Amino acid sequence: MPEADLPESAAAAGKSTSPAFLPYGRQSVTDEDIAAVTAVLRGDWLTTGPAVTQFEADLAEHTGGVPAVAVTSGTAALHVAYAAAGIKPGDEVVTSPMTFVATAATAALHGAKVVFADVEPDTGNLSVDAAAAAVTERTKVVAAVDYAGHPAELDALAKLAHDAGALLLEDAAHSVGGSWQGRAVGSIADLTTFSFFPTKNLTTAEGGAVVTADADLLRRAKGFRNHGLVRDKAVQRHPDEGGWHQEVHEFGLNYRLPDVLCALGSSQLKRLAKFKKRRTEIHARYNTALADVEGVLTPPARDGADPAWHLYPLRVLENRRRALFDHLRGLGIGVQVNYIPVYWHPVFEDLGYRRGLCPNAEAYYEQELSLPLFPSLTDADVDRVVDGVRSFFHA
Numbered sequence: 001m002p003e004a005d006l007p008e009s010a011a012a013a014g015k016s017t018s019p020a021f022l023p024y025g026r027q028s029v030t031d032e033d034i035a036a037v038t039a040v041l042r043g044d045w046l047t048t049g050p051a052v053t054q055f056e057a058d059l060a061e062h063t064g065g066v067p068a069v070a071v072t073s074g075t076a077a078l079h080v081a082y083a084a085a086g087i088k089p090g091d092e093v094v095t096s097p098m099t100f101v102a103t104a105a106t107a108a109l110h111g112a113k114v115v116f117a118d119v120e121p122d123t124g125n126l127s128v129d130a131a132a133a134a135v136t137e138r139t140k141v142v143a144a145v146d147y148a149g150h151p152a153e154l155d156a157l158a159k160l161a162h163d164a165g166a167l168l169l170e171d172a173a174h175s176v177g178g179s180w181q182g183r184a185v186g187s188i189a190d191l192t193t194f195s196f197f198p199t200k201n202l203t204t205a206e207g208g209a210v211v212t213a214d215a216d217l218l219r220r221a222k223g224f225r226n227h228g229l230v231r232d233k234a235v236q237r238h239p240d241e242g243g244w245h246q247e248v249h250e251f252g253l254n255y256r257l258p259d260v261l262c263a264l265g266s267s268q269l270k271r272l273a274k275f276k277k278r279r280t281e282i283h284a285r286y287n288t289a290l291a292d293v294e295g296v297l298t299p300p301a302r303d304g305a306d307p308a309w310h311l312y313p314l315r316v317l318e319n320r321r322r323a324l325f326d327h328l329r330g331l332g333i334g335v336q337v338n339y340i341p342v343y344w345h346p347v348f349e350d351l352g353y354r355r356g357l358c359p360n361a362e363a364y365y366e367q368e369l370s371l372p373l374f375p376s377l378t379d380a381d382v383d384r385v386v387d388g389v390r391s392f393f394h395a
């Protein structure tokens with residue numbers, strides 16, 4: 001049933017009369033979405049048909065008209081974007097540690113050396129000064145993250161990347177539908193990536209996209225999505241092989257998002273503005289209700305940012321984050337922590353990265369607690385979360 005309580009709700013399972021478990025994020029799927037998917041299932045194409053082209057065109061309407069390449073996940077989008085940027089062993093990618101591991105892992109999988117630069121203490125976004133200090137002549141990409149849905153300092157980061165002969169990649173897994181200084185997310189960086197995982201701002205179950213205004217980057221992204229197969233006779237090395245012939249010039253993978261899921265994406269995009277509006281309302285309701293609670297900081301927004309809030313990152317002071325996490329989980333409130341600094345993962349520890357590298361990111365992590373935020377959260381749900389926080393602080 002669409003928009004119903006999660007099955008793990010204790011009340012739904014008949015185990016107790018306590019209120020339903022509130023997850024920190026949750027998809028909104030309507031009967032209209034389901035009809036769009038079943039229509040494709042009954043048609044001739046299940047994958048790589050007209051629904052892909054349609055979804056890419058629909059997405060472009062939300063990214064300032066910049067063309068899109070639909071792929072199978074936000075992780076695939078990053079892997080494709082770094083491939084399009086031509087990342088090779090020995091290249092350096094400067095990025096934020098305040099992100100999901102995929103932002104860095106996909107660069108490392110291309111053989112890049114990942115250089116973590118610290119974040120701004122207030123937004124948790126990549127610091128312009130730290131990124132500038134981290135750039136070298138080997139830097140090929142500066143990868144910013146729109147943490148929680150708040151756009152990074154995209155103009156300053158683009159300038160410092162371009163001055164160094166590098167590209168700006170924006171991991172906009174959190175921020176589809178947002179804008180910065182009046183320009184849509186997707187129309188600013190050289191390459192922008194999205195995720196359509198169910199907790200994100202719109203969903204295709206699993207899915208993602210790369211958007212870029214650069215024709216060459218777009219062509220390379222499309223190539224990597226589909227094994228690097230070249231079908232255009234004009235650029236084939238062996239065009240006379242026969243009508244069946246297609247050939248590979250550079251390795252790629254199969255990251256094609258199927259028609260079935262693209263149909264869901266197109267249907268979801270019709271409600272993206274509505275989702276964003278409701279997320280903004282909930283964000284504001286938390287801000288107002290928690291403003292006077294001593295012991296927490298509510299998330300700021302910078303001038304010129306029109307965030308598409310994916311997370312509500314509360315900051316819990318005086319080392320009380322873990323206790324508040326346990327308190328709220330005990331009340332059936334599915335808070336989350338986003339994110340452990342990426343270089344704390346053992347895979348980076350084993351490569352020699354050490355704690356202490358990015359003090360702002362580490363301080364942010366130690367305070368961060370994501371409160372539930374998704375469009376079908378009611379005002380009463382929000383008030384329940386607020387009461388949970390206030391009861392912890394006896395506020």
Ligand SMILES: *Cc1c(COP(=O)(O)O)cnc(C)c1O
Pocket residue numbers: 073074075076099100102103145171173174195196197206207208
């Ligand atoms: C979710 C997310 C990803 C990965 O997206 P998937 O669709 O889950 O593969 C990458 N970066 C950030 C910042 C994310 O939040």
